[in-house]
Amino acid sequence: MAAWILNGLVWNEATGETETKHIRIADGVIAEIADASAGLPDTQGHDTIDAQGKLVSAGFIDMHVHLREPGFEYKEDIASGARSAAAGGFTTIACMPNTRPVTDTPDTVRFILDKAATAGIVNVLPYAAITKNELGRELTDFAALKEAGAIGFTDDGVGVQNAQMMKDAMKLAASMGMPVIAHCEDDSLVVGAAVTEGKFAAANGLKGIPNESEAIHVGRDILLAEATGVHYHVCHVSTEQSVRLIRHAKQFGINVTAEVCPHHLVLSDEDIPGMDANWKMNPPLRSPRDVQAVIEGLEDGTIDIVVTDHAPHSAEEKARGMQLAPFGIVGFETAFPLLYTEFVRTGKWTLGFLLRRMTSDPARVFGLASGVLKAGAPADITIVDLEREREVDPETFASKGKNTPFGGWKLYGWPETTLVGGKIVWTAR
Numbered sequence: 276m277a278a279w280i281l282n283g284l285v286w287n288e289a290t291g292e293t294e295t296k297h298i299r300i301a302d303g304v305i306a307e308i309a310d311a312s313a314g315l316p317d318t319q320g321h322d323t324i325d326a327q328g329k330l331v332s333a334g335f336i337d338m339h340v341h342l343r344e345p346g347f348e349y350k351e352d353i354a355s356g357a358r359s360a361a362a363g364g365f366t367t368i369a370c371m372p373n374t375r376p377v378t379d380t381p382d383t384v385r386f387i388l389d390k391a392a393t394a395g396i397v398n399v400l401p402y403a404a405i406t407k408n409e410l411g412r413e414l415t416d417f418a419a420l421k422e423a424g425a426i427g428f429t430d431d432g433v434g435v436q437n438a439q440m441m442k443d444a445m446k447l448a449a450s451m452g453m454p455v456i457a458h459c460e461d462d463s464l465v466v467g468a469a470v471t472e473g474k475f476a477a478a479n480g481l482k483g484i485p486n487e488s489e490a491i492h493v494g495r496d497i498l499l500a501e502a503t504g505v506h507y508h509v510c511h512v513s514t515e516q517s518v519r520l521i522r523h524a525k526q527f528g529i530n531v532t533a534e535v536c537p538h539h540l541v542l543s544d545e546d547i548p549g550m551d552a553n554w555k556m557n558p559p560l561r562s563p564r565d566v567q568a569v570i571e572g573l574e575d576g577t578i579d580i581v582v583t584d585h586a587p588h589s590a591e592e593k594a595r596g597m598q599l600a601p602f603g604i605v606g607f608e609t610a611f612p613l614l615y616t617e618f619v620r621t622g623k624w625t626l627g628f629l630l631r632r633m634t635s636d637p638a639r640v641f642g643l644a645s646g647v648l649k650a651g652a653p654a655d656i657t658i659v660d661l662e663r664e665r666e667v668d669p670e671t672f673a674s675k676g677k678n679t680p681f682g683g684w685k686l687y688g689w690p691e692t693t694l695v696g697g698k699i700v701w702t703a704r
Contacts, residue, residue, distance in 0.1 A: 283331030303696040334366025334655035336637040339582035346375025357396035359674035361701035363607035364690030366655035367398040373432035379404040381423035429456035449505035459492035490516035509533040513558035515568035552600030587676020615688030654697035
């Protein structure tokens with residue numbers, strides 16, 4: 276597709292302001308970014324998209340999502356998940372391996388890549404499991420999984436409980452130049468628990484998930500990462516203790532990176548209105564002190580990127596209640612509007628800060644070519660109407676999952692058009 280995006284507001288990192296630009300796309304890449312002060316370019320022979328003063332950004336990147344296929348297509352499939360991602364302005368997503376079968380063989384990796392290519396919506400990057408069936412007993416064939424297209428190794432959904440197993444995995448991954456991505460949770464501390472150990476749990480007679488269940492694994496794995504030299508990435512950081520450990524590790528030059536989800540930046544356990552399982556996720560919503568700690572961690576670079584941990588479930592599953600329902604909420608279609616409304620419009624963050632944490636920073640952490648608006652970069656682009664206010668209505672989600680605590684929230688900053696490789700893959704019009 277040869278096209279011009281006209282009259283778009285582009286963030287200038289040097290000046291800390293937006294500037295009006297025209298962007299030319301050719302052969303799937305950004306060919307030129309022109310200053311609008313020079314007037315309109317010659318668009319003959321090109322398609323045109325008039326951004327009309329809306330934000331034009333590099334496409335958002337989400338390095339932690341659950342597409343559920345294979346095995347749980349009633350919750351989500353690769354095509355519906357990709358459409359939901361595009362509706363949220365995401366152009367690249369990385370899917371977790373806790374499918375059925377688990378993504379622990381080259382055939383399953385190739386299945387995901389083939390399904391994503393057939394859907395032709397967003398870039399889908401599959402992770403592969405660290406251990407077979409995510410049981411923590413035997414390592415998968417890392418070399419074969421990498422050859423098939425896996426971008427890293429994780430047993431997300433469960434923590435690797437055996438330290439020797441994790442050390443072996445890190446050593447092998449390091450030898451191949453591959454990252455290990457860790458769901459940090461000590462199972463001995465969480466059996467039968469549904470929410471964090473705090474005021475809501477106490478008030479409702481629920482067993483709580485303590486902060487140390489996460490931090491114990493973070494601390495252990497940081498030491499193992501130091502010993503092996505692996506790129507160690509911490510999933511969905513939620514506690515003050517974890518932030519402190521990661522900050523300390525970075526000060527000592529250990530190759531650790533980390534992510535945080537929008538819900539852990541915005542909500543605490545004290546916000547939970549009742550026994551509604553749309554407020555149940557893992558890690559759970561923590562205390563206000565933890566919320567402040569992860570905000571500060573993201574702001575000072577201890578936490579590198581924002582992810583959604585998009586985790587769709589059926590309405591029937593979530594109707595089982597707080598104790599019995601599965602963990603997880605959907606996140607693609609609310610992530611940017613939520614953070615833009617809560618942090619940028621309130622003056623706590625600059626627009627550029629939020630964009631970096633959702634574009635160039637994940638690209639940097641995982642070595643991706645996308646995530647930037649510059650000549651020669653992939654034409655993965657998101658156009659956002661920063662002034663549009665809309666109420667979150669889960670029934671309009673492109674995702675099969677409607678499980679969100681944000682229904683009814685009024686937010687600004689809704690993605691309007693998403694392009695991948697210069698092709699429009701989603702538009703709100």
